[in-house]
Amino acid sequence: MRRLFIFLLIINYIANVAYFFARYEIEVPLWLYHLLSLSIGMSFIVMLSSVATIVLRYLLLIPFSRNRRKSVKKMAALGGSVFMVGYSSAAIYEGHLFPQVESVQLTIKNLKQPLKAVQLSDLHIGGLIGESYVRQLVESVNRLQADIIFLTGDMTDSPIHQIATSVALLGDMQSRLGIYYVLGNHEFFHGVSDALGAMQSAGIRSLLNDCAVVDGLINVVGVSDLFGAKLGMPPDLDKALEGVDSSLPTILLAHQPRFVKEFVAQQNAPIDLVLSGHTHGGQIAPFSILVRMQQGFLKGLYSVNERTQLYVNRGTGFWGPPMRLMSRAEITLLELKPS
Structure with a gap:
């Protein structure tokens, strides 16, 4: 899970850099530009999700013994992932609404x-x-x-x-x-x-x-x-x-x-x-x-x-x-x- 998360972060970072080239330096197909632009918002949402995961992890650790902490950490990671998907989906939906x-x-x-x-x-x-x-x-x-x-x-x-x-x-x-x-x-x-x-x-x-x-x-x-x-x-x-x-x-x-x-x-x-x-x-x-x-x-x-x-x-x-x-x-x- 951690390796996958790190891999996705690297991909998102590359997309961030590519977005600014596509925005100001080179022309790319509109579908690609759309995807690259979403990476900017995803960077912010990933940061929020990471904070939420850390907070949730420490809150959930309080009532549990050490032998259950590993499973609790997995629950916190899953909760952070669900938060990220829901948050980004809501932001994309509202962002595509006409004024x-x-x-x-x-x-x-x-x-x-x-x-x-x-x-x-x-x-x-x-x-x-x-x-x-x-x-x-x-x-x-x-x-x-x-x-x-x-x-x-x-x-x-x-x-x-x-x-x-x-x-x-x-x-x-x-x-x-x-x-x-x-x-x-x-x-x-x-x-x-x-x-x-x-x-x-x-x-x-x-x-x-x-x-x-x-x-x-x-x-x-x-x-x-x-x-x-x-x-x-x-x-x-x-x-x-x-x-x-x-x-x-x-x-x-x-x-x-x-x-x-x-x-x-x-x-x-x-x-x-x-x-x-x-x-x-x-x-x-x-x-x-x-x-x-x-x-x-x-x-x-x-x-x-x-x-x-x-x-x-x-x-x-x-x-x-x-x-x-x-x-x-x-x-x-x-x-x-x-x-």
């Missing part, structure tokens, strides 16, 4: 009329997320009849020349007030200028430390991602706020929610609602614990201060393995109402 529509009702001060907004985030176009998925997503969004659409980063995750058709499909989303987009960290991995150019070609407005006053109703402010600071494109909230109409409510698009604690809350910025993504809601529980520790927020709605609310989208796609657990992908429907 659910998450309806959120918010009251916004100084809003002149009700607005219906859709937020998409962390779609990660590329790899397993291609034209078919994006086309189905566009159809789902259009059925919601949104007034305005927000894309909060990590929408692309491959060189644009490989996914140009899929990205162009995003321009088929319909809303009377337009589509607004900000960069995530993954756009920096494959060429920021190409990502921005593709969005512009699709009729989507990018906000790079910039502001749009939309139809005399709201200010939409967007900042670069925190990762951009490493590449000379840092977020600049002061610059982004320069063009706002102070009589209107302000919505900030910032990919990483920790931007709120580092900039918005500290500066007491005049912002009514922040929309973020990045966390994937942890994607596979209990990885969510580490994500919350690093970001300060995980998923859903938060009250930052008396004026500012924050909504963190769980992600409309996935990164790495098509696996999720206790964090299903979402399309956020924001029903904004005057206070």
